[in-house]
Each structure stands twice: as structure tokens, then as C-alpha cells.
Amino acid sequence: MSVVEVKQVAKLYNNGRGVRNVSFDVAQGDIFGLIGPNGAGKTTLLKMLTGLMRPDRGTIHIFGHSVTERFEQAMERVGCIVETADAYDYMSAYDNLKLSARFYPDLPRSRIGQALEQVGLAQYANERVGGYSLGMKQRLALASALLSNPRMVVLDEPTNGLDIEGMVDIRNTIRRLAQEHEITFLISSHMIHDLSLIANRVGIMNKGSLIRLGEANEWLRDGMTLEQYVVTHLQASKEADDDDE
Ligand SMILES: Nc1ncnc2c1ncn2[C@@H]1O[C@H](COP(=O)(O)OP(=O)(O)OP(=O)(O)O)[C@@H](O)[C@H]1O
Numbered sequence: 208m209s210v211v212e213v214k215q216v217a218k219l220y221n222n223g224r225g226v227r228n229v230s231f232d233v234a235q236g237d238i239f240g241l242i243g244p245n246g247a248g249k250t251t252l253l254k255m256l257t258g259l260m261r262p263d264r265g266t267i268h269i270f271g272h273s274v275t276e277r278f279e280q281a282m283e284r285v286g287c288i289v290e291t292a293d294a295y296d297y298m299s300a301y302d303n304l305k306l307s308a309r310f311y312p313d314l315p316r317s318r319i320g321q322a323l324e325q326v327g328l329a330q331y332a333n334e335r336v337g338g339y340s341l342g343m344k345q346r347l348a349l350a351s352a353l354l355s356n357p358r359m360v361v362l363d364e365p366t367n368g369l370d371i372e373g374m375v376d377i378r379n380t381i382r383r384l385a386q387e388h389e390i391t392f393l394i395s396s397h398m399i400h401d402l403s404l405i406a407n408r409v410g411i412m413n414k415g416s417l418i419r420l421g422e423a424n425e426w427l428r429d430g431m432t433l434e435q436y437v438v439t440h441l442q443a444s445k446e447a448d449d450d451d452e
Contacts, residue, residue, distance in 0.1 A: 208235050209232040209235075210234065210237075210391045211231075211232060211233035211239075211256065211269050211393065212232050212267070212268040212269075213229060213230055213231050213252075213256070213265070213267050214230050214267075215228050215229070215230055215264060215265040215266075216228070216230070216252070216255060216262045216264065216266070217262060217263050217264040218251055218260060218262050219263060219415075224246070224248075224415060225248060225251050225415055226251045226252050226255070226262075228416065229248075229252060230265075231417060231420055233359075233391060233393055234391075235358075235389075235391055236385070236389060236391060237392070237407060238382075238391075238405050238407055238408075239391075239394070239407075239408045239410065240394050240395075240402035240405075240406035240408070240409040241253070241393065241394065241395040241396070241409070242396065242409050242410070242433075242437055243397065243411060243412030244397060244413065244441070245397065246414075247412040247413050247415070248412050248414075248415040249363070249395040249397075251415075252395075252412070253287075253361060253393075255267060256269070257282070257287045257361055258275075261275060269282065269285060270283075270284055270358070284355075284357050284358040284359065285357050285360070285361060286352030286354070286355060286357035286361070287360065287361035287362070288348050288349065288351075288352050288361075288362050294336045294347055294348070294351075295336065296335065296336050297335060297336075299333045299334060299336065300323060300331060300332050300334065300347050300350070301319060301320075301333055303351070304319045304322060304323065304347075304350060304351060304354065305319060307354055308354055311354060318354055318356070320332070322350040322351070322353045325384060326346040326350045326353070327380060328346055328350060340372070340373060341368060341369050341370065341373045342370070342372060342373025342376035342377055343376075345365060345366075345369060345373065345376075345377050346377060346380055349365075349377070353390075358390060359390065359391040359393065360384075360390055360391075361392075362381075362395070364395060364396055364397070365377055365396070366378070366396065366401050367398070374398075378404055381405055392405075394406065399433055399434045399437055400432075402433065403432060403433030406433075407423060408421060408422055408423065409437075411440050413441055413444050418441070418443075419444075421433075
């Protein structure tokens, strides 16, 4: 079953940039990586996916519900960190999550501890977030996205600004959540190496278009690193653009 279905979606800003005619699916259990250089349109696409922005054209369904027509049903089982989720440094992780939990009035209090457990922060729950490493802060943001027990999590640049330890930390957490809790992930990043270690499918974006869908680790089958695969397709797309001019 497809968790996400994006069909011919477009959103152009007044300057003519944005997202053009993008279609793809994300299947249950995928760790789907959205890759592309700066300005490729990844954030714009994720904003449409999470209802922060309305497409000019096309449709987006999540768990079978249209994001524009039935926003609440579509997002019911989705957690996301699209704009940077800042936490209050002077509060503990637990208290930060208590604040986030106000958005879910029916949430049992025990869920806060469970979410901290899921991201490996349970033992630091009562420490002030000001003393956390960046990787721990990012895991706390992930815990906040997990509060409502989502079946899918959308992350925009989850490893941006993290040091190597932080990156390894967040990657391992994502992999474990996918394996143990069967959570589907849609992750945008320009850190290709990082994504190559966790994603099983990728969409490569350039100048607002999805130029390639990489299925089931096909870059490995072709004997390439994900980096080589992405560069090859970006170059092919550039040559096609040059031929058109
Ligand atoms: N509010 C806006 N008004 C006008 N142009 C915009 C706006 N937001 C983004 N753009 C342009 O649209 C294009 C896609 O931007 P977007 O932020 O979606 O790309 P991205 O792939 O997420 O890039 P990055 O990795 O740098 O965040 C870029 O050329 C950007 O300059």
C-alpha cells in the first residue's frame, strides 16, 4: 500500500521557481530520500506534503486522504519536522515534550516517556536541554514528532548542522525506528552520503523537477555509490537542458 501518493504536483513562486509537475509514491516501510542541490524544490515539496503550502496543481494523498481536502485525516498518523523544531534550553526534555503534548489533548501522559525511550533519551529526560549536544536536540525534535504515534515521519534536513557523532546518532535512531516500529520515513537532504546509509528509495530533484526515482537501492546493483548515481543523473539532466537551449 502507498502511504504517500504525489501526482503531478506544481507550485511556482512569482519568480518562476518552485516545483514543477512532480509525481512519486512512498510505500509502507520505505525510508524515502528526497535529494537535490540547494534550491531544487525539496522544502517546497515537503511544505505541500505537510499542508504548510497549497499546490497550484496536482494532488497529494497520505494514507488515502487528500492533504488539501481532508487535511486532518491525512495528517492523523504523520509526524513532521519541517521547520526547525527548537526546544526551550532552560527546560528538561520531558517538560519540552509536555508542552508539545498540549497539541494532542487525548494523548496519555505515558506517551512522553515512550517517545523519549524511542529516541534513546529516556535516561536524560530530566536534564536541561541546554546541556544537550546538537544530535540529542535533534533526537528530541524527533521524539516530539513521534508523540502522536505516527506511522510516517517527514524530516527536512535532519542532519543539517550536526557533527559526525550527531549524524551517526540520528541515522541510527531513524534506522531503528523504521525496523522496530515499522515507521515510514520521507527525508529531504542534500547530504547524499548520509542518506545512502539509510534510504532504500530516493527521488532526485533538480530545478523544481523530479529527474529520477531510484528504486530499491538500484545504485548498488549498478555498482555505484548513491553519490555517483546522483551526480550521473544530475549531469544527464544538465546535458538535456543544454541541448534544449
Ligand atoms: N517564498 C519564496 N519566494 C520565491 N522563491 C522561493 C521561495 N521559497 C523558495 N523559493 C525558490 O524556489 C526554489 C526551490 O526552493 P526550496 O527551498 O524548495 O529548495 P530546496 O531544495 O529545499 O533548497 P535548500 O536545500 O537550499 O533548502 C529555489 O530556487 C528558491 O530560491
